[in-house]
Amino acid sequence: MAGQNRWICLLLAMLLILGGCASASGEYYQEKEHVAQLGDSGETPANAISNYYMLQTALQNMIRSGRESDNIRISDYRGDLDEDLEAVREYFMTVYPLGVYAVQGIGFDKTRILSEMDVSVTIQYRRTGAEIRDVVEILEDGEFERQMTALFSAFGDRQAFSFSWVTDSDAQFMDRIMKSWAAAGEYAVGLDSVTLTSYPEGAYHRIVEINVQYLDDPAALKAQAEQVREAAGQIAAELTPGETERETLGRVAEWLLGNVQVDEEATRVVSETGGLQKKTSVYTAYGALVERTAAQSGLVLAAQELASRLGLDCTVVIGSREGEVYWWLAVQTDDGWLHLDLLSQEAVPPAEEGGEAAVQYVFNTEEAAQRFEWSPTLYTFAS
Numbered sequence: 001m002a003g004q005n006r007w008i009c010l011l012l013a014m015l016l017i018l019g020g021c022a023s024a025s026g027e028y029y030q031e032k033e034h035v036a037q038l039g040d041s042g043e044t045p046a047n048a049i050s051n052y053y054m055l056q057t058a059l060q061n062m063i064r065s066g067r068e069s070d071n072i073r074i075s076d077y078r079g080d081l082d083e084d085l086e087a088v089r090e091y092f093m094t095v096y097p098l099g100v101y102a103v104q105g106i107g108f109d110k111t112r113i114l115s116e117m118d119v120s121v122t123i124q125y126r127r128t129g130a131e132i133r134d135v136v137e138i139l140e141d142g143e144f145e146r147q148m149t150a151l152f153s154a155f156g157d158r159q160a161f162s163f164s165w166v167t168d169s170d171a172q173f174m175d176r177i178m179k180s181w182a183a184a185g186e187y188a189v190g191l192d193s194v195t196l197t198s199y200p201e202g203a204y205h206r207i208v209e210i211n212v213q214y215l216d217d218p219a220a221l222k223a224q225a226e227q228v229r230e231a232a233g234q235i236a237a238e239l240t241p242g243e244t245e246r247e248t249l250g251r252v253a254e255w256l257l258g259n260v261q262v263d264e265e266a267t268r269v270v271s272e273t274g275g276l277q278k279k280t281s282v283y284t285a286y287g288a289l290v291e292r293t294a295a296q297s298g299l300v301l302a303a304q305e306l307a308s309r310l311g312l313d314c315t316v317v318i319g320s321r322e323g324e325v326y327w328w329l330a331v332q333t334d335d336g337w338l339h340l341d342l343l344s345q346e347a348v349p350p351a352e353e354g355g356e357a358a359v360q361y362v363f364n365t366e367e368a369a370q371r372f373e374w375s376p377t378l379y380t381f382a383s
Contacts, residue, residue, distance in 0.1 A: 048075035048116065052084045059088055059106070062121065063098055066129035074117035081110075081117065094200065097162060097207040098135065101199035102127040135160045135207060141176065141377075148180035148210070153187040155218040160209040170196065172375075173208065175318070178275065179378055182316035182327075185308070186228035188301055189286050190214045190221040191279035215278060224286050228305065231289040236309035245312055245333045246362050249340045252306045253361040256299055256342060260288045266295035275318065275325040299342045300327040307331065307340075319374035326372060330381060337381040339368035 049055050049072055058072055074081060089106045092099035104124040111118045125132075138144045138161045151159050168176065173196055181188050192213040199207045214221060239255060242248040266282045281287040281298075288294035288302035304314045313332045317339075320326050329340040339362070346360045363371065365381045 048073040050076050051078050052088070055084055056088050056091065059092055059121065062123060063092065063103060066125065066132045069120070069122050072119045072121060074119055097199055097205055098132070101160065101207040102132050135162050137162045145176060145180045148177055149183045152181050152184040155214060155221050157212045158210065160207055162207050163205065165204050166206055175375060175378060177210070178318055182301065182318060186225045186232070186285060186305060189224045189228070189284045190216050215280065227290050228285045232305035232309055235289065236306050239306065239310060241310045245331055245338055248310050248312060249307065249331060249338060249362045252303050253340060253342055256288065256302060259292060260299060261293045263293055263295050270295060270297065271324045296343055297327045300329050303329045303340060303342060315379065317374055317379055319372050321372050328372065337365045339363045339365065341371065
């Protein structure tokens, strides 16, 4: 009998325990249901979206990270959700630069869950995740030029840049790109063409994609650059720097004009194309220093190579003279800028009667301003 009572007690205890678990489970379910209804109380869950700007931020984060799909919780939304979904789609497809550049399409699928809305977002991209991440943000023009010079020096063929405020026209962009190419030194060889595309076109805030074509493969162009470097080093070793920067520039000019044949036909092509012709060897330092035949741009690029090795701080300038594209070399000194015009025909009267007239190749900035024109936004020659 005692044993039977013990079994009855154990059975009653087990029933009490099971009853307690069922009660706890019921209370937990009610709490979950209450949380799902928080929107009815005027409160919005911390991770839910309640207005247009939060919706815009959510999609912007998706595009920046290249995510193809995501679910967005909508709770206590202020505004017309359907209208805002269309507005945000329009914004990212036509206004937001990274969206215009990278996004092919955006889709939404809505599902109501109690008092909230679940919006499934799908994005189709025309760019890879790597291409999206590789967009370089540009804060000032000098940084863009440095980035482009680095691209040319590596014989890179594509780069996209994000600008927060663009005022340059496409022609001004191209001038800045060519300035960057000339600054690449011995790597300024084999350029075929450069194209640029803006996303969106004409906007102040835009992404600009640069595509570069070359006349040969990178290995061959690197070999040319190495030959330019070796030739410039050997020639510079034979030249003795002058006592002043002006004298040093004069010696560079004398060597180039005494050892390099000027290709007048190639120079004429530059005038006809506005300087946008293919940069075959005659337009580069390779033509001047290795092949010993060059157009004006090749002479100036070669002068930059030699003068730099003789300790001068050089800038290749692409401007104009009498309405035609014109190249020259500017050198910064403690006394101001000097400008080397390798095709100058300005005679200097002889110091003594009966002496021979010389040709002046080096000018100060005031004298250069009477001979050439240049963009003050691209080149600044302040004393």
